[in-house]
Amino acid sequence: MTHWKKALISFLFLGLMLGFGYQQTLAPEPISNSDVDYAALSQHVEVIAAKPHPLGSVANREVRDYIVAYFESLGLETEVQKTTVVYKLPHQSNKTTMIGNVENIIARLPGSGIGLKDDASDLVLMSHYDSRSDGPGAGDAAASVAAIMEVARIVTNEQAPVHDVVFLITDGEEMGLLGAQGYFRQHPLAANSGLILNFEARGSYGVSSMFETSSNNAWI
Numbered sequence: 001m002t003h004w005k006k007a008l009i010s011f012l013f014l015g016l017m018l019g020f021g022y023q024q025t026l027a028p029e030p031i032s033n034s035d036v037d038y039a040a041l042s043q044h045v046e047v048i049a050a051k052p053h054p055l056g057s058v059a060n061r062e063v064r065d066y067i068v069a070y071f072e073s074l075g076l077e078t079e080v081q082k083t084t085v086v087y088k089l090p091h092q093s094n095k096t097t098m099i100g101n102v103e104n105i106i107a108r109l110p111g112s113g114i115g116l117k118d119d120a121s122d123l124v125l126m127s128h129y130d131s132r133s134d135g136p137g138a139g140d141a142a143a144s145v146a147a148i149m150e151v152a153r154i155v156t157n158e159q160a161p162v163h164d165v166v167f168l169i170t171d172g173e174e175m176g177l178l179g180a181q182g183y184f185r186q187h188p189l190a191a192n193s194g195l196i197l198n199f200e201a202r203g204s205y206g207v208s209s210m211f212e213t214s215s216n217n218a219w220i
């Protein structure tokens with residue numbers, strides 16, 4: 001291969017890599033006529049993912065306080081569920097047991113209940129606020145938490161939804177779903193969960209997709 005061909009291929013390859021990198025770091029493009037406050041979304045991510053904040057760290061408590069204060073500022077009934085969770089990881093052959101003290105954030109928007117007969121179950125929007133210890137967790141899962149906080153702001157400004165909405169931001173997810181175990185096994189509200197939408201990172205760019213689901217949900 002001649003030198004100029006090699007140079008051209010290298011140049012094209014470099015261009016592709018630069019283009020790829022640029023695409024990865026593009027900010028979300030605002031949708032016109034949307035109620036979404038993109039500056040608020042960015043601010044939430046910047047605060048939550050300012051530094052690594054694994055379960056039990058001081059930084060994680062600061063993140064917890066930021067999210068709790070935000071939900072309270074919207075007028076939502078907000079509590080922190082402090083509990084100890086013991087959980088055997090199901091996907092490991094040696095059945096490792098994880099133990100941790102988690103602090104789940106639970107904010108609730110009461111629904112109007114208008115037209116409801118039998119099914120007064122809650123809509124649960126959930127994600128997790130802890131990060132791994134080796135990264136700040138902007139994608140996993142500050143972006144998801146920010147989106148839920150923004151949804152909470154928008155829906156509290158509108159007419160009450162029919163069903164109660166629970167905003168569940170769990171702790172200790174990176175240690176083996178400890179917060180989710182704590183909520184769904186121990187919290188009295190959990191039994192009233194109807195539809196649960198859990199937001200989680202599966203990469204740092206690209207479209208959103210459903211990657212895991214439960215059975216008997218074709219009606220959705």
Ligand SMILES: [Zn+2]
Nearest residue numbers: 140141200201
């Ligand atoms: Zn995650």
